[in-house]
Amino acid sequence: MATRSRSSRKAQPPRRPNRWKRVLGWTFGIGLTVAILGLIALVIAVYTARSSLPSFDELKSSPNGQMIRVHAADGTILVSLGPSYGEWIPYAEIPAPMRDAMVAVEDRRFRSHIGVDPVGIARGIQVSFQRDKRVAGVSTITQQLARNVFLTSNRSYGRKLREGILALALERKFTKDQILELYLNKAYFGGGAYGVDAASRKFFGHPAQTLSTSESAIVAGLVKAPSNYSPTADADAAVARGRVVLRLMKQQGVASAAGVEESDIQAVKLAPEPMQNSVRYFTDWALPQLEMLIDETVEPIDVWTTLDLGMQRAADEAIRANAPAGAQGALVALDRGGEVRAMVGGKDYVSSIYNRATQATRQPGSAFKLFVYLAALEAGHKPDDQVVDEAVTINGWSPRNSSRRFSGAINIRTAFAYSINTIAAKLGQEIGFGTIADMARRFGITTPVNTHPSMVLGTSDVRLIDMTRAFASVAQEGVAVTPYGITRVTANNQVIYAHEVDTSRVLVAPYVAAEMTDLLQTAVSTGTARAAQIGRPVAGKTGTTSSNKDGWFLGFSSGITTGVWMGRDDARPISGLQGGTAPARAFASFMKRAVANRPIEQFETEVTLPEWQLEPDEETYFGEPDNGAMMVDADGNPVDQPAPTPQATEEQPDPVTGETPSETQRLDQEWLDRMTGRGTPPNRPPVSAQPPREPPPRDQDGERPYQ
Template identity: 40%
Template sequence: MANGRGRADRGEPNFDVPEGRAADRGSLDLRLSRDDRAGGGVAGGRRGTDEGAKRGNAGPAKGSRRSVAKKKPGRRRGSFLGRLVYAGIVLGLWAIIGLAGLIAYHASQLPPIDQLAVPKRPPNIAILASDGSLLANRGETGGRVVGIKELPPYLPRAFVAIEDRRFYGHFGVDPVGIARAIGQNLTRRGVAQGGSTLTQQLAKNLFLTPERSASRKIQEAILALWLEHKYTKDEILELYLNRVYFGAGAYGVEAAAQRYFGKPAKNVSLAEAAMLGGLVQAPSRLAPNRNLPAAQARAAQVLAAMQDVGFIQAQDAKVALAQPARPASSRGGGSANYVADLVMDVLDDFVGKFEADITVQTTVDTGLQAAAEKALVDELNAKGGRYNVGQGALVSMRPDGAIRALIGGRDYAQSQFNRATTAKRQPGSSFKPFVYLAAVERGATPDTVREDAPVRIGNWQPENYSHQYEGAVTLRTALALSLNTVAVRLGQEVGPKAVVQTAQRLGITSALQANGSIALGTSEVTPLEMVGAYGAFANGGTGVIPYVVTTVKTGGGKLLYKRGEGGLGRVIDANAVGMMNAMMHETFVIGTAKKGDIPGWDLAGKTGTSQDFRDAWFIGYSGSLVTGIWLGNDDGEPTKKASGGNLPLEIWKTYMGVALKGQTPVPLPGLNRWRKAPETTASVASASPGGLLGQLLGEPAAPAPRPQPERRPSGPSRDDRNFIEKLFGLGE
């Protein structure tokens, strides 16, 4: 400091009149020299410092350079830092003002805060079986709303641990989480993480679109702050758990637990809770029913996070890792969904618009539903390829019309088309009971005789399945053996219109063509219609309206609908019912359904096969249950000789064997009055002259007794027919 630099006070710009113009004190030269600028005296003003101090404001000495006092080095540095602080404060203020403006702008794009409200969750329809167990959920969400107190503690904690571990400490936006996410994203040179809290995710789900933009993130933060102000943390977490998307159409943890694990959320294990907690990151990619290894790997991360924050003990995590969650298997894609679809089709008839969750109680028995699905799927898996049969349907109901099981197809996951309720196919000979009923109502009885012989109607000449003719036969035998010519003759006698009217009276609603071929079931109907119509035979003559819904209630238990007594009233005279049951009972005794008999039960029914073997039917019943099966192909392609007497009958027997097991046999109405004595049945079933059975066994054929004096040769006897069926797998 020997040169005097920095000793003087800081100099300011000198406005004194230069030497030579001292007289003109009123005139100021405001021009700045180099020395007048900050630091201007540092380079050339080494001398004259003390002199300048002595002169004060008198100006520099004559001949000297104008200068200003130099700053001390320390004070110069302090001024620089001060200016930096000052600039930082100014910039910060402007940033705050800009941010406030930005927030205000985006807030203005949202509804006013005083009008903001959490949107109502779309209502869920829980469809229950007759025992109260869940069959399926319907609605946009796929599951009901659950309270956080209903859930095991580790389930909500799984979401907090993996998605937002500071959830209970932040105010809706987590600066620490955002900073961490930014750091990791920069480190990984790409967008690897987001900083959204659970509250922000909820805000996005409730109010915003899936768009990814800075504007939406700002709105998300604003709404998160509002949610935190409006609700408690537990309420926010409960809203989140009921609104977040889990993939596969499941919104909310209850829907996800049912969809993936087949159980309510309150019953999930720790391993399952971890898998659900990990799903929300990428529902489609991590869905366990689509990518189980990825779902299990993500669940392991969730368990590690839960252990890290102290939500679970190390031993609990170890057990859960050793037994990872797996999705529940659902055979055939879940046939109960066919029932659920039917419920949704008819629900509007019972309740109007509803905004809250509802529960629908149905008539379906879960055990029978499972047995029906197994019987149908197993048969098609075993023999469908051999017979070229791709699809099937089954309907089983009580004689009053209450549906106990309904299968609309082989695999719901592959095809949601409900063949039980929607597909219209030719019923073939299973339509014949309506023809016979029309004849009985006009005076015929089971012992009335008609000729089984070639018949022609215009250019149409129907033939029997066997291409053989029995001659004079009773109606009882003709229906049991499904003789086409007798059915056509009866149809002509009573008139096609009478046949149509009889079928409609029993509940057939599809359009029927009143022509000669109606007697052979050429008009298309649904399995549900046919089984419902047969219900009148099983219950003693009361018309049946099939139904599946018994009650509808709100989530709080308020009754919205209850099924009352209903039906079509009496549609068949009691005596006629007895005759029809006696004739169709013979189908199991000597006829085309003989292989389907269940010991100890009185059964009745009818096989059916449409033209070119396109459709195969069997509809049979006891006094307590009516079941019908249809098999075929959706495109109408012919099967390889699938008939009512083979695959459908086998499915029917398998299912009914389970359904009737342990029950007390119920008699068929009026059967005993018109039942054929066993010895008479045996005599009628004896071989005809030259019968195939006698030829094969090398035994002389005895003349077959005829109900009428007229005697004429006939085709193969019933025993012959049974033997042929056994050899070649034929039979209707």
């Protein structure tokens, strides 16, 4: 019996260790080893990062963004763009409600964690698998500080790992109070404001030391989404977010929140956003050019511009005072070298940032005849050349004058002064419409120019700044003028860009520019554009498009060239708008102030200015203005207009001669020559041999067509 029992025990196979226990043991051992090695690596990484961190004082002095200060020509700061930094506020001076609010909404366990919050990390990992594997979650204040100062906002596991290591290093190097001080002085709160002091000054108009609990709750609530909750973007959203912060403070038992009601936040007075004046039209145009002028830099820079604040104020007031109700206006003023001294892109920058001086493209009307006559003069014509105002048809197009009559033989100076459409058409046919288009492009017109016959009447859309540039080039005796707004750029008081004016490009011969100036001065001296007179020599041209949709005046005097445009953004007609009315008055209003301190300059070809104060009122001679002469649509096709209804006016005797207009003061060559101080042109029969003519109404440019 005993023998069988022993033999049976010997027959049983030996027991083997459990395989899964061995696997588990090995796994635990490997995991423990990896964890220990990882912990050692983490400690090494943290202390390596700690040793490379800047000191507290170095972190205080390093801005985290670029600031751009824009100066006027006299050095006055026009606007500061980019990040705004307030005063650095030490921890002890930051109001307790501000510190408490930030901790309550951003990191309630700030005082107890070691730089990272395991709960936040677990939440971030969970959400990352639910939202397209992007890392998400609530970072601690220390992690946010590490990201704001040392890292980017790129969402990746690598960035989160580096953020965590830096946060642990920051906690090893600085105290909690120092970390909170750094965070509150560097966090972005929206509206370009960095730090609690900048935010307090921008949103409430006072330093951060006086922040109330309600104001602190609003500021603390901005960090989560500055672009959404910023009072400058949405005041209601900022206040609503402040109420959420206050509720969190109360839930966490924050003492500074006791006794504060959510209604108190609603009663907070937000500082009004500063009004943006017309200077912003200029800065919006000039500053984008920095990308082409300087290399990329993170240092704060100072941009010195050409803008003259006195001229800018005069330009703004001239447009506001003279633009018709419901219409917009724009003005550009250039100095001799192309310096933009004033730029107004509309009546009110706050209601519309659209810059009509540089962005809008509109038909210029007869102001475009500048290029027609430049091409004619370059081709050999002279101001005294005789031309015939008569019916003309070009490729089925027959331009008309406002009087529906023709003047016969006149000279080019007269044809330009009174903007006779048939003469412009004949000159265009003679010298070539393509040649005129090339002349326009040569003088700086950057928009497409059509070559239909009607192009001579200004049917191609242009920009005001381009037209002003063209007139400025004529004023500079045919030398190309390129508008510019930035004279130099400095960084740390070192010049990194300086503008150089190029005067090497000659567009037309000086004598051609002088002859063109002769024509332009005659147009102002003897036409209805006398509203542009400023008591010193002025050369210029009006432009009015069909149905009074656009009014232009462009001219120069004493080294300043100014272009004015008026019209509606929707291109609807404006009753009474003509180049010689509101635009010319705005030009004169601006130029009287712009050149007041400049010496009077005579043009190379002087025209004797008439003594207008001795003349009867213009309406006595010519009645009410015509609504338009040769009307064309956007494609240059003629549009019939009803004939003007004559209006009876009482004739007044000339104070000098004692004669009435119907007797001798008719709008004819003799009258023009006498008023400009010129004799009867050679080879022309005396005016008495010609049949008398009735004075015509004005044409579409607000100018009297010669008859």
